Amino acid sequence: MAVLFKRPEALADINTHYCPGCTHGIIHRLVAEAIDALDIREKTIGIAPVGCSVFAYKYFNCDMQEAAHGRAPAVATGIKRALPESIVFTYQGDGDLASIGTAEIIHAAARNENMTVIFVNNAIYGMTGGQMAPTTLPKQRTTTSPYGRDVATAGNPLKMSEMLATLDGPAFITRTTVHDIKGINRTKKAIEKAFKNQVEKKGFSLVEILSTCPTNWGMTPVESMQWLESNMIDYFPLGVYKDIEEEK
Amino acid sequence: MARKLMKGNEAIGEAAIRAGCHLFFGYPITPQNELPEYMSKRLPEVDGVFVQAESEVSAINMVYGAAGTGSRVMTSSSSPGISLKQEGISYIAGAELPCVIVNIVRGGPGLGGIQPAQSDYFQSTKGGGHGDYRLIVLAPSTVQEMVDLVQEAFDLADKYRNPVMVLGDGMLGQMMEPVEFKEREKLDFDHSSWATVGIGDRETPNIVNSLYLDPQELEDHNIKLQKKYDEITKNEIRYDTYNCDDADIILVAYGTTARIVQDVIPMAAEQGIKLGLIKPITLWPFPYDVFKEYSDSAKAFLSVEMSMGQMVEDVKLAVNGKKPVHFYGRSGGMIPTPEGILGKVNEILGGLK
Numbered sequence: 001m002a003v004l005f006k007r008p009e010a011l012a013d014i015n016t017h018y019c020p021g022c023t024h025g026i027i028h029r030l031v032a033e034a035i036d037a038l039d040i041r042e043k044t045i046g047i048a049p050v051g052c053s054v055f056a057y058k059y060f061n062c063d064m065q066e067a068a069h070g071r072a073p074a075v076a077t078g079i080k081r082a083l084p085e086s087i088v089f090t091y092q093g094d095g096d097l098a099s100i101g102t103a104e105i106i107h108a109a110a111r112n113e114n115m116t117v118i119f120v121n122n123a124i125y126g127m128t129g130g131q132m133a134p135t136t137l138p139k140q141r142t143t144t145s146p147y148g149r150d151v152a153t154a155g156n157p158l159k160m161s162e163m164l165a166t167l168d169g170p171a172f173i174t175r176t177t178v179h180d181i182k183g184i185n186r187t188k189k190a191i192e193k194a195f196k197n198q199v200e201k202k203g204f205s206l207v208e209i210l211s212t213c214p215t216n217w218g219m220t221p222v223e224s225m226q227w228l229e230s231n232m233i234d235y236f237p238l239g240v241y242k243d244i245e246e247e248k
Numbered sequence: 249m250a251r252k253l254m255k256g257n258e259a260i261g262e263a264a265i266r267a268g269c270h271l272f273f274g275y276p277i278t279p280q281n282e283l284p285e286y287m288s289k290r291l292p293e294v295d296g297v298f299v300q301a302e303s304e305v306s307a308i309n310m311v312y313g314a315a316g317t318g319s320r321v322m323t324s325s326s327s328p329g330i331s332l333k334q335e336g337i338s339y340i341a342g343a344e345l346p347c348v349i350v351n352i353v354r355g356g357p358g359l360g361g362i363q364p365a366q367s368d369y370f371q372s373t374k375g376g377g378h379g380d381y382r383l384i385v386l387a388p389s390t391v392q393e394m395v396d397l398v399q400e401a402f403d404l405a406d407k408y409r410n411p412v413m414v415l416g417d418g419m420l421g422q423m424m425e426p427v428e429f430k431e432r433e434k435l436d437f438d439h440s441s442w443a444t445v446g447i448g449d450r451e452t453p454n455i456v457n458s459l460y461l462d463p464q465e466l467e468d469h470n471i472k473l474q475k476k477y478d479e480i481t482k483n484e485i486r487y488d489t490y491n492c493d494d495a496d497i498i499l500v501a502y503g504t505t506a507r508i509v510q511d512v513i514p515m516a517a518e519q520g521i522k523l524g525l526i527k528p529i530t531l532w533p534f535p536y537d538v539f540k541e542y543s544d545s546a547k548a549f550l551s552v553e554m555s556m557g558q559m560v561e562d563v564k565l566a567v568n569g570k571k572p573v574h575f576y577g578r579s580g581g582m583i584p585t586p587e588g589i590l591g592k593v594n595e596i597l598g599g600l601k
Contacts, residue, residue: 034277043446044446045445045446057455061447062455063453063455064455064457065312066315066343066459067309067312068336068339069485071306071336074306074309075309075312075316076313078273078309078314078315078317078321079314079317080313081299081314082314082319084316086445087446093538103302103306104302104309106302
């Protein structure tokens with residue numbers, strides 16, 4: 001019998017702790033598919049963050065390190081410099097990458113570390129129970145912005161892809177979404193490219209993926225997808241922000 | 249091999265490279281800058297890697313990543329920078345990764361000053377970061393000892409899968425002395441059961457991690473760590489003693505201060521005062537037991553430090569109330585003088601009469 005659909009080899013055969021409707025599952029699968037497609041699992045080392053995807057080190061079927069909050073790009077730098085022939089990726093959320101780890105991600109990008117960054121932006125701190133994130137939208141309610149994010153006191157959301165694309169270093173910066181099939185397909189291609197760039201030693205590649213958090217947004221999974229589409233994409237426009245291949 | 253005149257900070261770098269450390273992640277801070285500068289020059293010559301990180305926090309996390317591959321790796325800093333590294337040090341200890349961290353101590357608290365001090369004793373030996381963990385802490389008192397201990401530090405780190413701190417001070421870091429790099433036996437360490445180098449043909453992934461959400465699992469992990477720390481305590485205590493057998497007062501000092509105390513001993517002898525010295529080389533594990541050998545014969549103990557009194561607490565634990573334990577210290581970058589120490593000795597002896 002022909003196998004039409006199966007678990008990617010780079011995805012471990014265990015249940016995840018993610019909430020129903022959470023898009024981490026989709027993104028994990030896309031990362032694993034990219035690793036399989038490029039046949040690099042044997043030499044891949046992933047770095048899990050602190051946040052909802054903290055247990056990513058259990059979910060990928062490759063060597064993994066668990067980093068301190070925000071430090072994954074520094075940890076990845078250490079691994080990649082020690083083992084230049086390995087494939088190194090970080091999997092980070094918005095609190096991790098865009099708040100506590102801002103220095104680490106900017107300088108890893110500026111050094112053009114030859115690594116792949118999967119940046120999951122769902123505009124909230126999920127693991128700790130729905131607090132305001134650096135990417136929480138203006139007026140968005142969270143447990144620490146109960147009246148809605150007031151930009152006069154809480155500042156404005158960080159647009160990481162736009163910021164990082166101003167640097168001379170990085171090879172590839174793109175923002176995608178997984179709220180619909182088209183978005184998932186584009187995300188899959190972007191992730192594959194971000195890993196392929198590393199294999200080809202092109203340098204720092206980051207895929208920012210707009211994602212949902214039904215539990216902490218207080219919505220059903222379907223409502224979440226709709227909310228992402230009608231609110232997040234306006235503030236965080238999709239597209240390729242930097243691609244050294246196109247610049248040539 | 250011929251002896252070479254070298255600055256302490258540079259000698260540390262050369263010793264590390266000769267110990268097989270080809271990865272260095274640092275960040276500038278006085279008074280240790282000669283060490284990263286030396287590494288930035290020397291490491292490319294041996295196909296090594298030098299990265300000037302964006303912060304001490306990043307530097308120690310780069311160490312975490314590299315150490316997780318089983319590679320020999322080092323970072324260095326000075327007190328305020330070491331405070332920033334504490335997060336990473338706790339994670340490294342929790343994940344049981346081998347690495348060497350050099351602290352060329354300067355005066356604190358806060359931004360403090362840039363002159364030599366020993367005021368990071370508590371931070372180095374009693375925690376520093378969060379959680380139940382220990383660093384092996386080595387305290388050299390000469391540039392030669394620094395070279396020997398740096399080389400040994402890498403072996404200890406690999407042997408126990410534990411971070412090792414080499415605790416110097418601004419005086420030792422900046423001082424020039426003749427050194428000899430001795431050939432060390434190359435030990436074989438098998439990292440294959442834990443190092444993340446890519447899964448290759450392995451059935452299960454190696455995972456570098458310090459997260460144990462289940463309380464029983466975390467307690468079990470801590471018990472395992474404690475057993476390792478007990479083993480280190482059993483095997484690795486190092487110290488020197490001078491003139492302790494018939495000493496009236498035994499001085500306790502490490503690092504630069506131990507050298508000053510060695511000058512005080514003959515000065516005191518001229519006055520008919522017999523002084524001894526216990527010089528701990530491992531600050532953790534602390535050589536508690538050696539104090540038992542002299543707590544009957546000596547009349548008192550005097551801890552001499554470049555701090556407001558930190559190691560003295562361990563000396564008190566070691567002496568355990570059998571004899572008076574005194575303290576003499578200077579801080580903020582002020583160096584204890586032999587005269588000052590001798591004055592304290594006379595004060596103690598006056599009180600003992």
